[in-house]
């Protein structure tokens with residue numbers, strides 16, 4: 001049922017035309033119930049995964065390479081579909097959302113990728129603005145909100161620069177600005193610091209923490225042990241297709257990380273526009289502009 005939200009509250013809108021659902025806003029933001037996912041029948045990735053994320057949490061998702069961290073995030077974003085089980089976003093089963101409702105889901109979710117997925121030849125401003133332009137917002141609103149977002153990530157005044165002239169850390173800040181410009185309830189970050197040196201990685205983590213402080217739920221997938229040690233946070237380990245909470249300070253992470261070699265390389269300047277548009281469920285003239 002739709003009604004007016006109290007001032008300053010989160011406005012979940014999971015169906016086109018439904019601007020606010022008061023009961024949805026009280027539910028855990030994400031519940032995984034018996035989730036199974038495999039890409040090949042003989043290699044299941046998630047096997048009956050159970051996990052609840054409350055609104056306002058900051059949760060690290062970690063685990064060995066290939067344990068399914070990216071898969072889990074992609075299932076939430078409906079880039080992949082569960083084989084069995086349910087993922088409830090504010091009480092609604094993501095797998096059961098109709099195709100026209102998927103963009104509404106994604107409007108509530110910002111996604112930050114390891115390889116940034118910027119368009120190198122575009123300006124910083126345009127790389128962020130695209131997330132709002134595809135929603136058809138007036139250019140005056142887009143200008144204001146992009147300016148605010150760039151300020152939040154420490155890039156005020158850089159809007160006119162081409163993305164390709166920015167450092168890796170700055171490019172990831174642009175990607176974060178793009179993820180938050182729509183004021184999402186949830187940020188999914190998939191190894192967002194994997195291409196950055198250790199100090200930059202810690203700086204970037206601080207930025208995600210600032211965003212979290214403003215009320216956004218953050219799911220941060222990483223196998224960078226250093227980041228997990230920066231501050232006591234909820235840490236969920238994926239292994240054998242299941243999710244387990246790791247008690248802080250019990251040395252459990254030590255065992256997990258033995259033999260792990262840290263982040264993998266990726267193409268920083270990779271052509272990201274097509275994937276971003278595809279991932280965003282963006283269609284229509286703006287999408288053609290991006291892809292073209």
Ligand SMILES: Nc1ncnc2c1ncn2[C@@H]1O[C@H](COP(=O)(O)OP(=O)(O)OP(=O)(O)O)[C@@H](O)[C@H]1O
Pocket residue numbers: 039040045063064065066067068069070071072223
């Ligand atoms: N689109 C796909 N098609 C086939 N197999 C896939 C696909 N995506 C992932 N996989 C496989 O599923 C498993 C889990 O991959 P995923 O990328 O989710 O793990 P991860 O924990 O994020 O790994 P990493 O830490 O190395 O990034 C891996 O064995 C991977 O090869």
